[in-house]
Amino acid sequence: MNTITNDSARAGASVGLTGDTIVFNGGRPLAGRIEVRGAKNLVTKAMVAALLGEDVSVLRDVPDISDVRVVAGLLTLHGVKIDRNEVSGDLRLDPTNVETAHMAEINAHAGSSRIPILFCGPLLHRLGEAFIPDLGGCRIGDRPIDFHLEVLRNFGAVIEKLPSGIRMSAPEGLHGAKVTLPYPSVGATEQVLLTAVRANGRTELRNAAIEPEIMDLINILQKMGAIISVDADRVIRIEGVERLGGYSHKALFDRNEAASWASAALVTKGDIYVGGAKQPEMLTFLNVFRKAGGAFEIHDDGIRFYHPGGELRPVVIETDVHPGFMTDWQQPLVVALTQAHGVSIVHETVYEQRFGFVDALVEMGSDIQLHRECLGSQECRFGQRNFQHSAVISGPTKLKAADIEVPDLRGGFSHLIAALAAEGTSRVSNVGIIARGYENFIAKLETLGADFTVEA
Numbered sequence: 001m002n003t004i005t006n007d008s009a010r011a012g013a014s015v016g017l018t019g020d021t022i023v024f025n026g027g028r029p030l031a032g033r034i035e036v037r038g039a040k041n042l043v044t045k046a047m048v049a050a051l052l053g054e055d056v057s058v059l060r061d062v063p064d065i066s067d068v069r070v071v072a073g074l075l076t077l078h079g080v081k082i083d084r085n086e087v088s089g090d091l092r093l094d095p096t097n098v099e100t101a102h103m104a105e106i107n108a109h110a111g112s113s114r115i116p117i118l119f120c121g122p123l124l125h126r127l128g129e130a131f132i133p134d135l136g137g138c139r140i141g142d143r144p145i146d147f148h149l150e151v152l153r154n155f156g157a158v159i160e161k162l163p164s165g166i167r168m169s170a171p172e173g174l175h176g177a178k179v180t181l182p183y184p185s186v187g188a189t190e191q192v193l194l195t196a197v198r199a200n201g202r203t204e205l206r207n208a209a210i211e212p213e214i215m216d217l218i219n220i221l222q223k224m225g226a227i228i229s230v231d232a233d234r235v236i237r238i239e240g241v242e243r244l245g246g247y248s249h250k251a252l253f254d255r256n257e258a259a260s261w262a263s264a265a266l267v268t269k270g271d272i273y274v275g276g277a278k279q280p281e282m283l284t285f286l287n288v289f290r291k292a293g294g295a296f297e298i299h300d301d302g303i304r305f306y307h308p309g310g311e312l313r314p315v316v317i318e319t320d321v322h323p324g325f326m327t328d329w330q331q332p333l334v335v336a337l338t339q340a341h342g343v344s345i346v347h348e349t350v351y352e353q354r355f356g357f358v359d360a361l362v363e364m365g366s367d368i369q370l371h372r373e374c375l376g377s378q379e380c381r382f383g384q385r386n387f388q389h390s391a392v393i394s395g396p397t398k399l400k401a402a403d404i405e406v407p408d409l410r411g412g413f414s415h416l417i418a419a420l421a422a423e424g425t426s427r428v429s430n431v432g433i434i435a436r437g438y439e440n441f442i443a444k445l446e447t448l449g450a451d452f453t454v455e456a
């Protein structure tokens with residue numbers, strides 16, 4: 001076990017990387033077996049949940065990604081003692097001495113993650129106050145936090161906006177509330193869960209998000225002593241309890257990483273066995289993957305994704321909240337769709353600006369047009385506004401090598417696999433951001449036979 005200190009956590013930006021640019025010699029299929037561990041979108045929240053307990057928690061299968069390091073650093077600043085087993089990925093979180101951290105240190109630390117907003121409820125319960133710095137996360141839209149703040153006000157939090165962030169207090173404690181979200185936001189649903197479990201009285205949340213990572217967070221909270229029911233039609237009910245203990249939990253696998261490697265197999269005409277991937281959480285993805293011409297085999301310990309030969313087929317996708325097609329799957333799949341025979345349409349309904357990554361694909365020879373209209377069966381929140389949120393992809397087009405810069409996490413993975421599929425030598429810069437959500441992606445690319453060098 002290694003103890004995580006503030007300094008070691010700060011080193012997170014370089015997880016798995018020795019440089020910021022990778023030079024690829026493309027044109028080779030990716031083939032072999034890699035493993036995925038716990039989901040970035042669950043483990044970071046499960047770590048915050050440990051703050052609510054009065055005993056030690058153990059979270060298993062935690063990947064070494066920079067978002068985990070950022071959250072570990074923030075928890076450490078708040079007095080949580082964290083030990084990590086580097087081999088198993090087990091994290092031991094001891095919250096017995098939680099304390100108020102200095103604003104300047106929190107600000108210096110918050111880094112690339114959006115998770116600090118979820119510290120509010122647990123810190124208000126433990127300390128009666130919380131400070132939230134400016135948030136990181138992918139720049140794929142405006143990403144406001146208005147639902148979070150409204151939810152917290154409903155629970156009785158007093159919110160003060162400062163130039164350096166947001167300060168909160170709960171002079172009369174937090175009490176249960178009736179909340180209806182304007183949209184089933186993942187983060188705002190987690191905000192309600194992490195606040196309501198220790199609030200005084202009952203909470204009813206309507207229009208909740210029900211992503212698998214949220215269900216796994218609910219599993220964890222129940223292990224800690226919470227009382228939570230998930231009813232039909234996106235209604236979650238929580239009865240607040242006075243005390244929560246610790247938990248021991250194996251994190252849900254990262255279905256977004258698994259889907260990314262599946263797209264990599266399709267783009268490069270490869271064959272990738274993703275150890276740790278499971279069918280139920282990927283059902284919607286698997287249907288689309290098959291319709292596009294990809295093949296897969298479900299095994300007890302993972303899923304094999306491969307290009308079975310023949311032509312890829314165009315598909316029409318609308319990203320949506322669960323159980324719809326997850327927005328984080330869209331960007332890598334678009335690269336595969338540039339190789340399909342015909343016209344594909346992707347209507348992005350979750351984020352208003354998630355197509356920034358296609359400029360590089362167009363530069364590499366893809367035929368992708370962006371539209372402001374909703375090109376799908378449903379009119380989404382971005383329809384009558386000025387956002388290019390529908391993409392028309394015509395294929396197949398030969399991808400040619402280029403020098404490109406990674407814009408965000410999933411867009412970055414898309415650029416990697418485009419460079420791997422393109423004939424010739426591509427330079428992909430700003431790859432450090434990919435370590436936010438893809439553990440050891442350099443080593444995994446090596447295992448899969450990619451031909452590349454990392455520039456020092």
Ligand SMILES: CC(=O)N[C@H]1[C@@H](OP(=O)(O)OP(=O)(O)OC[C@H]2O[C@@H](n3ccc(=O)[nH]c3=O)[C@H](O)[C@@H]2O)O[C@H](CO)[C@@H](O)[C@@H]1O
Nearest residue numbers: 041143144145146147148184185186187188327328350351
């Ligand atoms: C760390 C993490 O788990 N990130 C995931 C989480 O992000 P995150 O929790 O940030 O995403 P949300 O579900 O909250 O966002 C969905 C939509 O709601 C809007 N919104 C959200 C909150 C708010 O206060 N006001 C508001 O308008 C957002 O701008 C966006 O248009 O869910 C997304 C949707 O599945 C995923 O793409 C992200 O990978």
Ligand SMILES: C=C(OP(=O)(O)O)C(=O)O
Nearest residue numbers: 114137138328409410437
């Ligand atoms: C958008 C994503 O993450 P985050 O919310 O952490 O920026 C993502 O994982 O694709």
